[in-house]
Every structure is written in C-alpha cells, then in structure tokens.
Amino acid sequence: MRNQRPIIGITTVNQKREKKTYAVVSTNYCSSVQLAGGTPILLSLCVNKEILDDYLTIMDGLIITGGDEAVNPLLYGENPIPALRATCPSRDECETYLLRGALEQDMPVLGICRGMQLMNVAAGGALYQDIFTQKQNVLGHQPVDMPVDELYHSVLIQKESKLRNIFKKEELMVNSFHHQAVKKLAADFIGTAISEDGIIEAMEHRDRKFAIGVQWHPEDLTARHAHFLELFKALVSASGNVTILDSQ
Secondary structure, eight states: OEEEOOEEEEEOEEEEETTEEEEEOOHHHHHHHHHTTOEEEEEOOOOOHHHHHHHHHHOSEEEEOOOSSBOOGGGGTOOOOTTOOOBOHHHHHHHHHHHHHHHHHTOOEEEETHHHHHHHHHTTOEEESOHHHHSTTOOOOSOTTOOTTSOOEEEEEOSSSHHHHHHOOSEEEEOOOOSOEEEEOOTTEEEEEEETTSOEEEEEESSSSSEEEESSOGGGTTTTSGGGHHHHHHHHHHHOOEEEOOOO
16 A cells, blocks of 8 residues: 555646647746655646546646746737737636636646636636736836746735745745736635735635635745745645555
8 A cells, every 4th residue: 555646737838849849847847746745747738628627537736837828818808908928728728627627626726927817817807918017116027037046026925824824924035927917806716915016926715725826936946945845735735645555
C-alpha cells in the first residue's frame, strides 16, 4: 500500500515555432507543485469536452496558468480597446470548461495572473482591458526587463481569508507582470488582497474549499523566496491524498 501524491493539472498554451506548434508552460509551475508534494501533469489546450472531462477525472487539483493572451473582452460584454493585445478564444473555452467542472466537484483551483482573470470572467465578472489607460493613478505593475523572481510591489491581505492563513502576514511583497486586472468582481468571489493603487491582487471563492486567484506569479518566486511555496502546499494539501493498493 502506498500514498499517491495528489495530481495537479496545469493548463498550457499553444505556441508556434517555425514549422511546429508546441504545448508550453513555464517549468516553474511544475517544480513548484513538485516541491509542494504534488504530481504535476500538463493539460494540452483542447476544446473537446470528452477529453476535458477525462482531465477532470484524472486530476485532484487544477492550476490555471498565466500568459500573454488577454481574456476575450467579448466574454464580459465589451469590444477590444486599442491597448488590448492578442486573445485566444480556444484557450478561454478550454479553461472555462475546466474551471466550471472543477468548481462543480469542489476540486481545488489556483488561478495565476491571467488564470485569476479567467476565473473572474468565467464567474460573471469583468476586467480592465488595460489598467494603464482605463484606471487613474495606477502604479507600476508591468516592469520592463525585470527578473521574474524579483519582488516588485506590496499587497495588503485581508484578515479573514485563506491567503492570510497561508502567508501569516498582512503585507506581502510580490512580483508583477500584468496590464489587465479585475474591474468588476464576480459575485461568487471576494477580494482578499489589494495593491496600494486599488488593484485587486487576489480573490477566493465564497463557498468552495479552495478556489483562489492571485494576480502575481508565485511559481517564479518559490525557489528564491520559500514562503511562496506555502500557496502551492495549500493547494496540494486541499487536493488530498489517495491510497492505492499495490498489486501483489
């Protein structure tokens, strides 16, 4: 008899390089899950619902990753503004289906940067398509040529929140690589961290045991700033352990 490490599905994005298209994601997601005690599996971008249902059967937890493609503003009733970069409707469809399926099962979910934005839109919220043109008095959130493991700005974490229980502190320094952010928070979520300029930097589901979104990139910080690994440990812990009988 052995204990199986919880299986954490990690969404990927299609990236074309020369003659081929690859399913890619930063290895920092995988290493963070491994260090936290989980087994990462990469989920290729797919809109086939039978395959997505297979993913949901296999996984114990889900990470919806970041990325350069904006969540399609048509999903929250807006046309794109000039500052909007590329969108990927198939990725939106894939991750929305996985998110909703996971929430239906009360499967633990962690959304990171774009992943948090996708969670908010999928639940009925809206985004700033570009905080630098749509919100006044915005501070720095998208530094140029900044190493991904450097801390950049502070966030304040609400007292009675899962994030406060995880990090055990009110103020947290984070990295930052985004130009979009939550504008209208979905009704199913509460904001649990905020930056000095009023940007919602984290949110969590009101009813699910673990459905958290963060606007920063903790996967890039775990190797150098060990306290960020606590977020992945909390995800893996919430995903639980499965006991398997070894064949004799």
